[in-house]
Amino acid sequence: MTSNRKSPHELRSARWLGPDDLRSFGHRSRLMQLGYSEADFMHKPLIGVLNTWSELNPCHSHFRERAQDVKRGVAQAGGFAVEMPSISVDESFTKPTSMLYRNMLAMEAEEMIRSHPFDGVVLMGGCDKTTPGLVMGALSAGVPFIYLPAGPMLRGHYAGKVLGSGSDAWKYWDERRAGNISDAEWLGIQGGIARSAGVCMTMGTASTMTAIAEAMGLTLPGASSIPAVDSGHQRMSADCGRRVVDMAWEGLTPDKIVTASAVHNAAIVAMATGCSTNAVVHLIAIARRAGVALDLDMLDELGRTTPLIANVRPSGKDYLMEDFFYAGGLRALMKQIDARLDTSCLTVTGKTLGECLEGAEVYNDDVIRPLSNPVYAEGSLAVLRGNLCPDGAVIKPAACDPKFHVHQGPALVYDSYAEMKKAVEDENLAVTPDHVLVLRNAGPQGGPGMPEWGMLPIPKALIKQGHRDMLRISDARMSGTSYGACVLHVAPEGFVGGPLALLKTGDIVRLDLPNRRLDMLVEEAEIARRREAWVPPAPHFERGWGWMFSKHVTQADKGCDFDFLERSFGRAAGEPDIY
Structure with missing residues (x-):
């Protein structure tokens, strides 16, 4: 050039x-x-x-x-x-x-x-x-x-173990909640995971x-x-x-x-x-x-x-x-x-x-695998559709137990992170490994800002029984360092009246990953009745950046940009005039 x-x-x-x-x-x-x-x-x-x-x-x-x-x-x-x-x-x-x-x-x-x-x-x-x-x-x-x-x-290190930031934090936190990690060990992990x-x-x-x-x-x-x-x-x-x-x-x-x-x-x-x-x-x-x-x-x-x-x-x-x-x-x-x-x-x-x-080489073919020996035959992401997510939802199949790729169970629905967090710490919570944890009102507008709440904590009652994964659904995101059977980015989000807002505790939810489906097994007439009765929640913001964000942010399937900043909205401003 x-x-x-x-x-x-x-x-x-x-x-x-x-x-x-x-x-x-x-x-x-x-x-x-x-x-x-x-x-x-x-x-x-x-x-x-x-x-x-x-x-x-x-x-x-x-x-x-x-x-x-x-x-x-x-x-x-x-x-x-x-x-x-x-x-x-x-x-x-x-x-x-x-x-x-x-x-x-x-x-x-x-x-x-x-x-x-x-x-x-x-x-x-x-x-x-x-x-x-x-x-x-x-x-x-x-x-x-x-x-x-x-x-x-x-790399992180503690007690002869290699630690990965984020991923091992979630893993060892569950062990901490189960009572398997002492205060001294927890402090050592805390100081060694990001060095x-x-x-x-x-x-x-x-x-x-x-x-x-x-x-x-x-x-x-x-x-x-x-x-x-x-x-x-x-x-x-x-x-x-x-x-x-x-x-x-x-x-x-x-x-x-x-x-x-x-x-x-x-x-x-x-x-x-x-x-x-x-x-x-x-x-x-x-x-x-x-x-x-x-x-x-x-x-x-x-x-x-x-x-x-x-x-x-x-x-x-x-x-x-x-x-x-x-x-x-x-x-x-x-x-x-x-x-x-x-x-x-x-x-x-x-x-x-x-x-x-040109000249690029693989020096360890267990870290960077050949196509003949992949970590996972398909890519790391899958997109779901269904009556719970007509505009889409996302799951990371390679990072969860394959037994959840096809799963059906009753929903446990929470309207806020605080409500969900309190519930999962209750050792007497009525929950089984087949239940589906659901968090709504955590999307772009509901969060606000679509926080990384989507890797919902496994209820302590199940942690103490030895369980470390279960199907979880939300309109939130999750950290890229997270893992598990987590369905994320449900669109439209519950806060704006998406179908997630109409789900009730006890409803049966079905995930069919091979067919890319996520549905609540509820009659359409009942869904319509619930939609008619739904009342929008109060807005989070009345002024400032948050107000502008809530008025103009697009849903997850559109990238959560502001509608007025996308190329399709109009031509970008040119260079300012020099005066």
Whole structure:
């Protein structure tokens, strides 16, 4: 693409800094106020470094240093880098859920890019919602960008056992509830399960979404699986800075990269990795921002035909992301399935995906399996339909006991998380392993924000009997590090009058995974009667961000973006006039 390189006066930043007028005088003088001379910024690509670092986001605790690595790379390539903070939407501390603020990050990123004189942008993210939020906003802004993934943390350790963040927290919490873990052991697990900077080292939402970004062509080759504290991550960060300068000269805008084929590639790779169920919501939202048609049925078809070959928890049994990296990382996995991918797709490198995969090797074929020996013959996600979820629901078949793939039992229905939590801790709760736990009013509007409540706790009464799984249904999401027979993202959600709102305790619920069905075995006339009697719950918000969120968020099957931000709503605003 070097033959089409821009000249300095064609740079986007030149429209801010170049003219001999009063406004541009102001721009230049304010940069000089910051200590820069014209030699620093004139006739160079101005690169924005959008950093989601926060002292309450342990996944990004290394980003202060990585931003300096990026800026070093930009300077080496002849660009001028400026770092700007972005909302961190951390997963660890935000209540009720960081998902409530994914669209805020997307709006912030879009408007920051559009309103500032950036010729190119490096997006620094990794924690669950930061990848989709940043990518969604940058896609709408349309300026050349490259995504820098935070990378997974190191393996957890305690008492000679390897721990996986999230996955082992749920596992050992059940043992704690059963009385099998002492206070001292619990404290040891607490201190050993997350022991470095970086995102969860299981194939949770964070590593799923960074893998999706790489498969879509938005990262440097292999960037998504480098451990956060590996020196290779520092080198990759500097490489991002160097490469984005060339992207700015080349005019390599995201619309040339995020095509229908690139989105299709990302969906296939997600399935092959044993992806988080959250990938469904985020990938659909990203696709709709790019004007690409992607729906639940298309994802289910890919789920039926794509084998899961990454033996990484929670869908895999034995390994973590550090092992995945040493086994060859995402490039090696994509090389295994390259016949299923469109390798002609362009990437941020300026090369095709196929060129980026040249030389990739698998170094441990138990971590990254060959197609002849998959972890699970079908992909990691399945989409259900039925009278409980006419617009769809999602389940992760590989992460639950196969005995629940076809299951029928009476419902235990709860209207709130607090009600459900109190009930499952009651050791005298009348519940059997055949019951179906149901939580409603936990979707996009009901949660609010669709919290990760979908891995409903096994009732203590069953825990003490030795049971560790049962069928659970909700309109919530669940952590990508979670597992079990959990049906999620029921749409429409109960809070807006979806069929889940009409289910009653004692109703028989049937899951038929092979036929992709989820139904309540209730007569249609009775369902109609209940619908007539249903009264909408009071809204959560009367003002502010929450009010806007509740008025404009779409349902899970549409990606939970705001309706007015999708490509179909209208043309994105152009660059502001320079005055």
